[in-house]
Amino acid sequence: MSLRSALTDTLFLLVAASVGPIVALWTGDTYTLVTFQRILIVAVAAASLNMILGYGGMVNFGHAAFLGIGAYAVGLLANAGITNLGAHIVTVIIASGLVGLVFGAIALRTSSIFFIMITLALAQILYYLAVSSSTFGGDDGLVIDERSTLGGLYDPFDPYQFYALVAAFSVVLILMINHLVRSDFGRRLVACRDNPVRAEALGFNVFATKLSAFVLSCIFCGLAGLLLANQTEFASPDFASWRRSGELLVIVILGGTGKLYGPLIGAFAFILIEHTLSQYTTHWAIIFGPFLILAVLFFRSGLAGVMDQIFNRLGWRVQ
Amino acid sequence: MIEAGILEVRGAHKSFGGIIALDDVYLSLAPGEVHALIGPNGAGKTTLVSLICGEQELDAGEVYINRINATRLSVHARARLGLSRTYQLTQLFPDLSVGENILLSLVARDGSRLRVGQFVSERAARRFADEISCVLEEYALHDHRDALPGELSHGDRRRLELAMAIVRDPKILLLDEPLAGLSAADADALIEMIAQKLKGAIPILLIEHDMDAVFSLADTVTVLVNGKVLMTGRPDSVKASKEVQLAYLSEEDDF
Ligand SMILES: Nc1ncnc2c1ncn2[C@@H]1O[C@H](COP(=O)(O)OP(=O)(O)O)[C@@H](O)[C@H]1O
Ligand SMILES: [Mg+2]
Numbered sequence: 001m002s003l004r005s006a007l008t009d010t011l012f013l014l015v016a017a018s019v020g021p022i023v024a025l026w027t028g029d030t031y032t033l034v035t036f037q038r039i040l041i042v043a044v045a046a047a048s049l050n051m052i053l054g055y056g057g058m059v060n061f062g063h064a065a066f067l068g069i070g071a072y073a074v075g076l077l078a079n080a081g082i083t084n085l086g087a088h089i090v091t092v093i094i095a096s097g098l099v100g101l102v103f104g105a106i107a108l109r110t111s112s113i114f115f116i117m118i119t120l121a122l123a124q125i126l127y128y129l130a131v132s133s134s135t136f137g138g139d140d141g142l143v144i145d146e147r148s149t150l151g152g153l154y155d156p157f158d159p160y161q162f163y164a165l166v167a168a169f170s171v172v173l174i175l176m177i178n179h180l181v182r183s184d185f186g187r188r189l190v191a192c193r194d195n196p197v198r199a200e201a202l203g204f205n206v207f208a209t210k211l212s213a214f215v216l217s218c219i220f221c222g223l224a225g226l227l228l229a230n231q232t233e234f235a236s237p238d239f240a241s242w243r244r245s246g247e248l249l250v251i252v253i254l255g256g257t258g259k260l261y262g263p264l265i266g267a268f269a270f271i272l273i274e275h276t277l278s279q280y281t282t283h284w285a286i287i288f289g290p291f292l293i294l295a296v297l298f299f300r301s302g303l304a305g306v307m308d309q310i311f312n313r314l315g316w317r318v319q
Numbered sequence: 320m321i322e323a324g325i326l327e328v329r330g331a332h333k334s335f336g337g338i339i340a341l342d343d344v345y346l347s348l349a350p351g352e353v354h355a356l357i358g359p360n361g362a363g364k365t366t367l368v369s370l371i372c373g374e375q376e377l378d379a380g381e382v383y384i385n386r387i388n389a390t391r392l393s394v395h396a397r398a399r400l401g402l403s404r405t406y407q408l409t410q411l412f413p414d415l416s417v418g419e420n421i422l423l424s425l426v427a428r429d430g431s432r433l434r435v436g437q438f439v440s441e442r443a444a445r446r447f448a449d450e451i452s453c454v455l456e457e458y459a460l461h462d463h464r465d466a467l468p469g470e471l472s473h474g475d476r477r478r479l480e481l482a483m484a485i486v487r488d489p490k491i492l493l494l495d496e497p498l499a500g501l502s503a504a505d506a507d508a509l510i511e512m513i514a515q516k517l518k519g520a521i522p523i524l525l526i527e528h529d530m531d532a533v534f535s536l537a538d539t540v541t542v543l544v545n546g547k548v549l550m551t552g553r554p555d556s557v558k559a560s561k562e563v564q565l566a567y568l569s570e571e572d573d574f
């Protein structure tokens with residue numbers, strides 16, 4: 001059962017990750033790889049948000065702050081001459097884990113609308129810190145001189161090799177998130193969301209369970225920020241802005257909250273639609289907005305829910 | 320103190336704004352006894368139970384569970400001391416199947432603390448599969464394993480909650496009006512079950528309105544009126560008490 005779901009996940013993710021190179025080879029335009037890299041990176045960030053939103057009931061309206069933390073950590077290290085990917089990963093895990101612990105410990109004292117407002121406020125603090133500090137490059141952000149290196153094993157500036165690294169990294173992170181959701185811990189998390197009163201009465205520590213999930217989710221988002229910094233060779237305060245956080249929420253909801261494949265599907269849909277529409281008009285949001293509202297109204301369980309139904313009709317069982 | 324009970328409430332005070340819900344309440348649950356807590360609506364019975372399990376804080380007084388001072392402990396910490404309860408309004412996991420509701424209770428029995436292994440393992444469902452079947456069989460819920468609690472009848476939901484409270488092997492059971500809203504047949508079955516399986520095996524604090532049930536099950540009865548303990552004693556002496564009849568039993572027709 002668990003082996004089967006791991007295999008299904010891997011297969012699904014590999015298919016999703018191979019769309020980029022196939023399109024790039026087909027059109028001969030390696031620049032399209034950039035779009036598909038972004039999709040995978042955003043899918044990781046959205047999957048990390050879905051883990052706490054869909055399974056823990058925590059609406060983190062400041063989740064993008066951790067994209068920022070990951071990106072700035074990579075930027076500061078790389079510009080200080082430390083480019084080793086391993087060092088970047090460890091630093092990002094520690095930085096986003098610690099900030100996540102503080103944010104979570106504060107925000108989880110509250111719930112519902114207050115939780116949303118506090119996560120937003122905490123993220124805004126980081127945003128203004130980045131904007132106002134010269135170490136972080138202020139408004140302009142931080143130009144990163146070097147991408148993360150793997151000791152000469154690969155060339156970070158070869159489009160296909162770099163795509164392979166981003167894809168492999170994203171696939172592993174999403175597999176880990178899916179595993180956490182399916183794990184014994186994941187079931188406790190759902191229980192704590194579903195009925196905290198009953199969960200406590202059974203002896204589960206609801207606060208500790210939610211906080212653990214929150215911190216893990218921040219770490220995964222921080223690692224997505226690491227990839228984002230590598231891709232854009234830039235760390236911008238905009239990565240941590242509330243608009244980014246809102247975008248992540250939209251992607252999760254569009255894809256299907258609490259659906260394992262929702263964030264990936266949502267990221268594909270969101271970025272491809274944005275990409276297509278923005279070729280015609282800079283006011284693409286005017287078209288996209290109503291589309292989103294319709295999607296949320298008519299497909300309660302998101303695009304992943306629609307796909308579930310299609311698969312069910314075909315007689316396949318997913319998830 | 321001669322003999323401390325397995326559950327002790329000493330001098331409990333609780334008020335909500337101007338309303339005094341509990342006033343200097345003492346209660347002691349002896350090992351193995353069924354202790355009924357009766358009293359008219361609004362007497363403070365549910366408040367007392369939520370103070371015992373830590374969902375509300377005492378204004379004054381102390382709670383001892385298994386001789387450990389639990390007055391400042393969290394709800395889950397008290398649960399880990401062996402406290403288990405059902406609610407006047409059932410508390411289940413509404414988005415999880417009946418089987419998974421039981422599963423979580425079994426998981427809690429084997430260790431409710433978070434451990435690193437839980438982040439890695441996804442084996443609980445399979446490990447407990449057979450035991451879940453047994454529990455569902457025992458509580459006549461085996462036809463509903465994959466149903467959601469919301470799809471069950473009221474009686475089935477009550478039985479599910481009771482099963483969840485019991486399978487985690489508690490040392491003390493608090494039942495807040497377990498018979499409320501049950502059909503006569505369901506209520507009889509539940510009384511029978513408590514008498515056969517639980518009475519004597521595990522100390523129970525039973526809040527109940529059904530006097531026949533109370534006087535047939537209870538070893539001790541405490542009468543609570545307007546937040547004060549009117550009397551504690553054996554069922555027959557409580558029944559015979561003039562005071563109790565005046566304050567309470569004469570009003571029985573009202574509810
Ligand atoms: N959370 C609360 N806020 C305000 N008043 C409450 C609260 N809970 C209980 N009360 C009041 O305390 C008294 C006792 O209530 P309760 O313990 O539910 O009684 P019982 O279970 O015996 O019917 C009632 O007057 C009730 O209105
Ligand atoms: Mg009550």
